[in-house]
Amino acid sequence: MSGSEGDAKGQSVTLHVVSSLDGFIAKKDNSVGWLDGPGGVYEAGVSISEEEAAAFVKTIDCYVMGSRTYEHALELGWPYGDTPVVVVTGREWPPARESVEFYSGDLKVLVDERLKPRYRNIWLVGGAMLCQRFLELGLVDEIRLMIAPVLLGEGLRLFDGSVREERWSLKNVVGYKNGFVELLYSASGG
Numbered sequence: 001m002s003g004s005e006g007d008a009k010g011q012s013v014t015l016h017v018v019s020s021l022d023g024f025i026a027k028k029d030n031s032v033g034w035l036d037g038p039g040g041v042y043e044a045g046v047s048i049s050e051e052e053a054a055a056f057v058k059t060i061d062c063y064v065m066g067s068r069t070y071e072h073a074l075e076l077g078w079p080y081g082d083t084p085v086v087v088v089t090g091r092e093w094p095p096a097r098e099s100v101e102f103y104s105g106d107l108k109v110l111v112d113e114r115l116k117p118r119y120r121n122i123w124l125v126g127g128a129m130l131c132q133r134f135l136e137l138g139l140v141d142e143i144r145l146m147i148a149p150v151l152l153g154e155g156l157r158l159f160d161g162s163v164r165e166e167r168w169s170l171k172n173v174v175g176y177k178n179g180f181v182e183l184l185y186s187a188s189g190g
Ligand SMILES: NC(=O)c1ccc[n+]([C@@H]2O[C@H](COP(=O)([O-])OP(=O)(O)OC[C@H]3O[C@@H](n4cnc5c(N)ncnc54)[C@H](OP(=O)(O)O)[C@@H]3O)[C@@H](O)[C@H]2O)c1
Pocket: 016, 017, 018, 019, 024, 025, 026, 027, 030, 065, 066, 067, 068, 069, 070, 072, 088, 089, 090, 091, 103, 104, 105, 107, 125, 126, 127, 128, 129, 130, 131, 133, 156
């Protein structure tokens, strides 16, 4: 895993999601077994220890997610610890964990006026709807796409055709022993 490059001030918005080989990020029934189902071992791949993964996660200053992803994270068991989380929603929500705040409104204002003054390494972690809005508005500096070694056939598409044609620069590729591949791209010119 390599860290974010960021802009001149070292700040960056990284879109991070796990996709199936055929481009889905969720099954219709929302089950997540496909994320860690058994698969062949890719001998040439790397593996990272729990300590390395924990150290990497500590470099993330803030997570941003859509309300449906938030609901699913609550169901599955909160994976974000005490790291600040901003949930984008137009709905009213009951008070949640201290680390969670809700945001409704202009997404460019969110990034430029609420997030970047406070955080450097900002991770947008889904879902598809919010990622597409961020991409349409040019608010993503990096795409970190993890490809799972599975075809799902149907589900929720990461990219549904609403984003415009745009070239990105490949920065890194990591193949893991479990058959997952991580692709890291930065916005061209970034
Ligand atoms: N494979 C992965 O890496 C991955 C990652 C994340 C999520 N997921 C899966 O993806 C699914 C959820 O994705 P999704 O695309 O359905 O939903 P989502 O993007 O998580 O959330 C959509 C919601 O976000 C709010 N929202 C989005 N844009 C907004 C804006 N401009 N202003 C205000 N609110 C806005 C709206 O909330 P309100 O309706 O509350 O107004 C909208 O209904 C879940 O199954 C989740 O498990 C997979």
